[in-house]
Amino acid sequence: MSGTAVKLAIESSAAPKPKLRVLLVEDNSLDAELVIRALRKNSFDVEAVIVQDEDSFIEALGTHSPEVVLADYNLPNWKGMEALTILRRQNLDIPMILVSGALGDVLAVECIRQGATDYVLKDGLARLPEVVRRALQEKHERSLRHQAEKDLAKKADELARSNADLEQFAYVASHDLQEPLRMVASYTQLLSERYRGKLDENADKFIGYASEGALRMQVLIQDLLAFSRVGRANATFTNVDCKGLMEEVRKSLASAIQESGAVITDADLPSVWTDRTQMSQVLQNLIGNAIKFRGTKPPTVSIQAEKTREHWQFCVTDNGIGISPEFGENIFVVFQRLHARTEYPGNGIGLAICKKIIERNGGKIWVESQPGKGSTFKFTIPFQSADEGKA
Amino acid sequence: MKSVRQLLIVDDNPADVTLAREALEVCAPGCQISSVEDGVEALAFLGRREKYANAARPDLVILDLNLPKRGGLAVLAAMKAGPDLRLIPVIIFSTSKLNQDVVRSYELGANCYVCKPGNLNEFFAAMKSIEQFWFGAATLPPRGE
Amino acid sequence: MSENEIDILLVDDSRDDVDLTLHALRAENLANRVFVARDGEEALDFLFCAGPHAGRTFEKPPKLVLLDLKLPKVDGMQVLKQVKGDSRTHTIPVVLMTSSREERDMASAYNLGANSYLQKPVNFGEFQKMVKLLGLYWLVVNQPPAAADVPQQIKQAR
Secondary structure, eight states, rough: OOOOOOOEOOOOOHHHHHHEEEEEOOHHHHHHHHHHHHHHTOOEEEEEEEEEEEHHHHHHHHHHHSEEEEEOOOOOOBBHHHHHHHHHTTTTTOOOEEEEEOOOOHHHHHHHHOOOOOOOOGGGGHHHHHHHHHHHHHHHHHHHHHHHHHHHHHHHHHHHHHHHHHHHHHEEEEHHHHHHHHHHHHHHHHHHHHTTTTTTTTHHHHHHHHHHHHHHHHHHHHHHHHHHHHHHHOOEEEEEEEHHHHHHHHHHHHHHHHTTTTTEEEOOOOEEEHHHHHHHHHHHHHHHHHHHHHOSOOOOEEEEEEEEESEEEEEEEOOOOOOOOOGGGGGGGGTTTOOOOOTTTTOOHHHHHHHHHHHHHTTTTTEEOTTOOOEEEEEEEEEESSGGGGG | OOOOOOOEOOOOHHHHHHHHHHHHOOOOOOOOEEEEHHHHHHHHHHOOOGTTTTTOSSEEEOSSSSSSSSSSHHHHHHHHHHHTTGSSSEEEEEEOOOOOHHHHHTTTTTTTEOOOOOHHHHHHHHHHHHHHIIIIBBBBOOOOO | OOOGOOOEEEEOHHHHHHHHHHHHHHTTTTTTTTTESSSSSHHHHHHHTTTGGOOTTTOOOSEEEOOOOSSSSSHHHHHOOOOOOOHTTTTOOOOEEEEEEOOOHHHHHHHHTTTTEEEEEESSHHHHHHHHHIIIIIIIIIIOOOOOOOOSSSOOOO
């Protein structure tokens, strides 16, 4: 049974004022009119619904969708502050302002502590429009912030899912592509061997191109797989002795080192908290590059590490051909190359893999270089615990 | 006196069977090679059933894992379960590098496991090594017809 | 070199044969990680991480066991039976390399699960050739079961 709900639509004749839907909890009709008039005066185009008890209040919340609730503290059948409880229960972020006779400071403060947005005296209604305006402003800011947080969470979620899909795709594609590719590579090679000189000259050339293309594709796919694997594999973190690791790295680069006459020096490398296989990969790629992109002199590569307050910083310095600073960021992008395939071999994935590993490890990687003056690749590895930074 | 070597290749990819034949043609021209495309045919061949009644008993089986009807591991298990076929050495020859496939193969009694190489030279080299070891160095179990 | 980084466990009590085998493996650069056991008992201790080899772990088995048949303390067939009979060790490739010409020995060995069986040639040159072939086959071509998924060779990605 609905209570005495009276809808008052008050038309204003002055310049258009902002519409305001007010839910007024008040039993005295004169007081109610005074409140509405105070809001009208130069301020709002008020649409008000007046209620006196809990049931009408709840009903009006649904039908009227108020933007602000103005409540008297003391009603014959109800307490104004109960309105706040109902708003909370329904999860409605609607400002509630107490409009009351003298309450005393202590009680007023208590009401605000309990969640009332503000408190206006019935003989100080001139303040009311300003109070309402401020309450609405705060609410607006609150909902903007809330929405922004929701959007961000949604975006992050989408991104994570999209990344996972992409990695899954890269892995499956590379993996499944290997088989038909193996057929193409093996048989173009067989054709090349069996029929060389037996068909015409063009045939030899065509088969040669096909064969080379297939072999290049095989390496590309293996590189892609390696790249996608960085995300997929569960990294196992342990204390890795980098000095010992360098021995393995040297061994795996043995033929390149021997061929180029490279001199690799490492000094006082620490133990760091990381995945051993991945750390090895990073060092192998960086040192391998240093050897590959050498100048006319035999390559010298030095690996050092220094401890800063926040992390370990590794430097891999070489005397190779150097990199122009404008390409400093580019070189870490997948498949980005700075040279023609005929000048220096490679697919341009080694540095992309390094970057992925280092960043997953919580660090950064970058290069300092000038053309003709060698390069220094630097990367950081965070400490295992906060204590490591001290001492 | 070494009798003619009998080899059975179980692989559903005719391209791989051809490659294997080409490779063995070079290093073991006298070797007799039979091939079947799936696990059911493999066991029928080994059991000399129906159309395989006159099939020769292989000295060596080269077995792929990814087969239709009955997979390579099932064939392996069936072979190693029976008193007769269990002596025949089985080489798993598969593109899979997954450790679980390797371990499972050994657990079921595979004699060895070779990953199918991705390029021609390595493929031929692997075939040659298989032939040289199993038909050149190793002593194979008696045919015991 | 740790006992957990052994590629080949060579079980043979003949000093000459051991020397010959190591020499042949060395020529192929395969001799770095070989452990020699002189009798069956030591071979079992090694593989079952017991006795003086208690520091070894089942997670890092040798890639190959080269096993002679005639051994002191515990003979080769017994070793084979125990290794192939235990779930912790039965996937380890065991290749018998013996001077025995008994067909019965060969049949028993294959029956017990030997991965392969070789008869030691009398001729020095043939012996070397055989070791070279088996080294190449079992250490390079063959894929041994590994306890952990270790990427075989970190390809030099550019």
